[in-house]
Amino acid sequence: MGFILDGLDTESYDRNYSDRALLGRILAYFRPYRRQMGIVVALIFLDSLTSTGGPILVSKAIDLVVIDASDRLIFLLAGGILLLSGLSWLASYARRLLSARIIGDVVLHVREDVFAATVRHDMSFYDEHSSGKIVSRVTSDTQDFSNVVTLTMDLLSQVLLVVLLTVWIININVWLTLMLIAITPFAVLVALSFRRIAREVTRQARRVTAKINAQIQESISGIVVAKSFRQEPAIYATFAENNRQSYRVGLKRDMIFNSIFPVMGTASGLAMAILLYASGMMTRSSNISPGDWYLFMGAVGFYWWPLINISSFWSQFQDGLSAAERVFALIDAEPKVVQTAAEPVATLEGHIEFRHLRFAYTDKETVLPDFSLEVQPRETVALVGHTGAGKSSIAKLITRFYEFQGGELWVDGRDIRALDLPQYRHHIGLVPQEPFLFSGNVKDNIRYGHSEATDAEICAAAMHIGNGDWVADLADGLDTDVGERGANLSMGQRQLVALARVLLKNPAIFVLDEATASVDPFTEAQIQEGLDTLMRDRTAIVIAHRLSTIKHADRIIVMREGQIIEEGTHEGLMAQGGHYAELYNTYFRHQSLAYIEAVGELTG
Helix, strand or coil: CCCCCCCCCCCCCCCCCCHHHHHHHHHHHHHHHHHHHHHHHHHHHHHHHHHHHHHHHHHHHHHHHHHCCCHHHHHHHHHHHHHHHHHHHHHHHHHHHHHHHHHHHHHHHHHHHHHHHHHHCCHHHHHHCCHHHHHHHHHHHHHHHHHHHHHHHHHHHHHHHHHHHHHHHHHHCHHHHHHHHHHHHHHHHHHHHCHHHHHHHHHHHHHHHHHHHHHHHHHHHCHHHHHHCCCHHHHHHHHHHHHHHHHHHHHHHHHHHHHHHHHHHHHHHHHHHHHHHHHHHHHHCCCCCHHHHHHHHHHHHHHHHHHHHHHHHHHHHHHHHHHHHHHHHHHHCCCCCCCCCCECCCCCCCCEEEEEEEECCECCECCEEEEEEEECCCCEEEEECCCCCCHHHHHHHHCCCCCCCEEEEEECCEEHHHECHHHHHHCEEEECCCCCCCCCEHHHHHHCCCCCCCHHHHHHHHHCCHHHHHHHCCCCHHHCECCHHHCCCCHHHHHHHHHHHHHHHCCCEEEEECCCCCCCHHHHHHHHHHHHHHCCCCEEEEECCCHHHHHCCCEEEEEECCEEEEEECHHHHHHHCCHHHHHHHHHHHHHHHHHHHHHHHHHC
8 A cells, every 4th residue: 555645755854763762852841841740640640540430439339239229328329429520520621731731831842942943044954945844844843743742641541541440350350351451462453553654644744734835835925926927827736736635645644544443443342242241151150240240341441442542542643753753853954054163253353265165055066166365354345247156155155154165264364164153143234135124114124133223223224325315205204014025115115224224233244245236226326325334444245236336346356157257446457358348348337327317316
């Protein structure tokens, strides 16, 4: 019977854990709650004890009523059963209430750990793995993880109930009890036979759920592009195929989990018939009393039902362990960016030096085969070149988003791999080509990199960009809601907000990754006015496709295929008539007039 479906590839960081390893990890989260768990165990024992006491009391009542059927005796027996039922309910309620609190706290900590591990991963992790699948592990799998704990507590209650019943009925008749116990291994074998298939099919179910989540997230995020190219039927067809795959996996999963009850029910009926015949014959020979016979037959059902639950728990247990396995795999995923030390970074001068550095995103293509460059403190360096020349890779390495495979990268005379990474990044300011804005207003987004900033400081940073004229164009000024991912603002306005955000941070090293590539000349002039102030007295690495940004640089680095082929000032490179002059005449010259007109409009 095949249970492997195509299209459900594992993630590169997935790993298989043994049940023992998973349980060890789960129990580690419960160690801070040892005292509360002790109370839960005591309540489970009390619940099982009172649940067992009910049928025992009824069996004794049968024998006593045969001898003396007085009203007082019947009243006392009924009261005793009511009392035991009440105690059982209270113990069960208290146990479930306390265990729900403990499980909630544990899931809270697990989710915090998995999210903390997720945000610690370097950018290459997000390049390789779908964000939708990661979200599925942080949300759905951590919630399903709690099912393991709930099932474990129910399992403990059922096991304890079986033990108590066994101790009692063995006093009634040893041979009948041994017959019952002899049948028990068959229930265990049935449960274990489902173990491997159950774990595999639950893994597949979670993978296909993550796949659907990723596809939905991607479709919604790219709905504008999909509609512009009239691809709604195509994305629906992809969803429908993934949904059908989920249906097939879910159907097989339900078939496996639901088949165990009929199998166990059949075995239970057979055992009941055998024991009924044997105990009936003993009753006829007066070896056991009618009350004991009632208790034994009731105990058979009471005994066998926990065994059915225990057996079925094993399959459900695999479901929870599969979720835990995916969660721990994400937590345990090895980062590619590894710091060799955590040297404090109180301040930075901004001296950057690449020494024969080699970098590749994948093993198939090397972006920077042997790159060397020295940037002096407070120097503005512009990187130009065709797409794929390696310009953005340099920015990503300076920000320590990616790990390089060879050579060295030094900042202020220290290996970047030895610095305390959070402290180092505190001194780095990055304005990406496509700025990302978080839900909230403009003021909140400017404050994002400096949470202690006052409203006055935020306003001052905004006014430094284009003299603040862009703020007046916003509907509610700095209180304007940006919408999802900044949808309420134009691309230029988003870029201005991102620039103000970095300006407020006041970094020692400033990195602009084609920050004006997607804006109009007027907005470009506003941005450039802010950049002139921002780049003064700090190191700046500018990846630019706009002449305005390039001409303000102290030095221009011309790149091709990960190598520096020219460097110098704008005038010097133009005089050489080399690759830069070709780039200028092809891409930059037509920008000059539009930019000059925009500057005149801005200053006039």
